Amino acid sequence: MDYVIEMLHIRKEFPGIVANDDITLQLKKGEIHALLGENGAGKSTLMNVLFGLYQPEKGEIRVNGKKVEITDPNVANDLGIGMVHQHFMLIDKFSVTENxxxxxxxxxxxxxxIKKAEQQxxxxxxxYGLKVDPRAKISDxxxxxQQRVEILKTLYRGADIIIFDEPTAVLTPQEIRELIGIMKTLIKEGKSIILITHKLKEIMEVCDRVTVIRKGKGIATxxxxxxNPQELAHLMVGRDVIFTTEKTEGHPKQAVLEIENLHVKDSRGVEAVKGLNLQVRAGEIVGIAGVDGNGQSELIEAITGLKKAESGVIRLNGKDITNLRPRKVTEAGVGHIPEDRHKYGLVLDFTIGENMVLQTYYKMPVSNKGILNYKEIYKKAKSIISEFDVRTPSEYTKVRALSxxxxxxxxxxxxxxxxxxxxxxxxxTRGLDVGAIEFxxxxxxxxxxxxxxxLLVSFELDEIMNLSDRIAVIYEGAFIDIVDPKKTTEQELGLLMAGHRKEKVGEQSNV
Incomplete structure (x- = not known):
């Protein structure tokens, strides 16, 4: 059998951890080969070895049958290997072509x-049907x-083997469909693809073969x-996984969050939230479904104090919290799992312990009269690590080192x-494996x-359908309808998300 890539018996170690332990992966020409595993299983590490970002302690790499030493990404590029990273490596201020x-x-x-470059x-x-404007600015x-720009970067450098690292983690359902089409086009043009993913549905739809790794070891190809998805999930996490969340009928009580006639502008000064009314009651999950960019981010930022509301009222337990500072919103009783964990959720170069007290560092017992009590900080962190199954060498580890x-x-x-x-x-659950999603x-x-x-905001329709007691569909900054998840379908939600209002929906109602 001729393979375009052979990674044979690869071992990669970091202080205190073996990330890849005797893993073999072989890629055939013209195939899409999935690399499947839990978060932290060693998938990205293995591909960073192939791309020259890491050097393995043991094992060898062959490209088209010939043994090679890939000492850095330039060597990988010269060998025809390109990588589309999960966190894009683009300069916002530059144009598409400049990047x-x-x-x-x-x-x-x-x-x-630059003219020749734009033409190329x-x-x-x-x-490749990528439909990218060469002159557009990345920030716009x-x-x-932006992901297509990353794909173009690899193609411009002549890549025949393309590694996609969790490519659909930040995409809308429509963009995922388009990306799958692009990948199929690349294969027709003679490229070979390694797809790092944990999304079983995508593997079943687009991949030819799959290599499963668990806790740094190769389990099966x-x-x-x-x-089938059940077998793959079992191989990935080492146990059976429940794909649907078991929950009883909700019993909502008093309104906790009340929003009336909220108007919010986006960063360009354009109105993104247009007169929204929303109620979320104690004992219920309200899901917001919508295509990215329809006002979801601005709505959350206004509630949490990260963005100023132009008009309208936000109440928490009957108290007006409109345009309070984020700390005051937090103290009023709001928890926030942000959509961008790196930008808004964590300080990557702080330890886990320090990150666990970002909102409470000024309170007893973790501080006293302005002096931090590190013993209490790390005691708190150890408790959260244990209860929420955070896999880390210790509470003193920098968050950047975690999957x-x-x-x-x-x-x-x-x-x-x-x-x-x-x-x-x-x-x-953006970018998470089935075990973590279930948890x-x-x-x-x-x-x-x-x-x-x-209040759940998600682009994953099955997540919205699975968890919500009620679903509010947002389109162009307004709720187009409120539906009962037990009485709707993904197809109906998809149509509503595209702006197709059901007959006689009437006035926008309180959610």
Whole structure:
């Protein structure tokens, strides 16, 4: 059998941990090969070895049958290997073209030939159906479009083997469909793809083979047509996984969150939330379904004090909290699991212990008269780590060293530990594996059952359908309808999210 990539018996160690322990992965030409595993299983580490970001302690890599030493990403590029990273490596202030050619600029008489570069980018974009504007500024384009720029970067450098690291973690359902189409086009053009993912539905739809790794070890390589999601989930986490969240009928009580006629502008000064009315009661989960960019972020930012409301009222337990500072909102009883855990949820170069007291560091017992009590801080962190199954060498570990799933568990543990009356969960399982998703869903339902109000914002329709007691569909900054998850379908929700109002929905009602 001819393989374009062979990673044989790879071992990669970090202080105190073996990330890859004797793993073998072989990629055939023209296939999409999934690399499946829990958060922290070693998937990204293995691909960073292939891309030259890490050097393995043992094992060898072969490209087209020839043994190679990939000492850095430039060597990987020269061998025809490109990588689309989970956290995009783009410069916001630069144009699409400037980002793509960075480090490999075409020159004319010693000067960068930007016209030629734009033409090359346009040609590659058209060939693969990427539909990217070469002159657009990165800060002005959607996340899905930024990902296409990352794909173009690899193609511009001549990659025949493309590694996709969790490519759908930040995409809307529509963008996921488009990305799958792009991947199929790349394969038709003779490329080979390694797809790092934990989304079983995508593996079943688009992949030819799958290699499963668990806790740094290779478990199995299977033909996708010969397996099923249940078997893959079991191989990945080492136990059976329940795909639907078990919950009893909710018994909502008094309104905890009340929003009346809320108007909020986005960062460009354009109205993003247009007269919203919303109620979330104690003992219920209200899900907000919508395509990204329809006002969800601005709504959450206004509730949590991160963005100023232009007009309208936000009440928590009957008290007006409109335009209070974030600390005052937190103290009033709001917990917030933010959609971007790196930007708003954590200080990556702080330890887990320090991150667990970001909202309470000025209170007893973790501080006394302005002096931090580190013994209490790390005692608190140890308790949250244990209760929320945060997998880490210790409470003294820097958060940057944790996998995305364990970072998310730490945030959720911190927010729930504060016992808020209202828990806002924005994209709570983005980028997480089935085991972590199951765990987090259970915790959100527990909050509801403990009489808390939960506001869930998610692009994952099955998550919204699974967890919500009521679903509010947002379109262009307004609620287009409120539906009962037991009486609707994903297809109906999809139509509403696209702005197709059901007949006789009438006036926007209080949610």
């Amino acid at each position: 793509i050619i960075l480090g490999k600029e075409p020159r004319k008489k010693g000067v960068i030939d 980018v346009r040609e590659i974009s058209d060939r 384009i959607s996340v899905g479009m 299977l033909n996708v047509k010969d397996t 995305g799933g364990n970072q998310q568990k730490a945030i959720i543990g911190r927010e729930i530990d504060r016992d808020p009356d209202l828990l806002i969960a924005a994209q709570p 987090i869903h259970k915790r959100l339902v527990e909050q509801r059952d403990h009489g808390k109000a939960v």
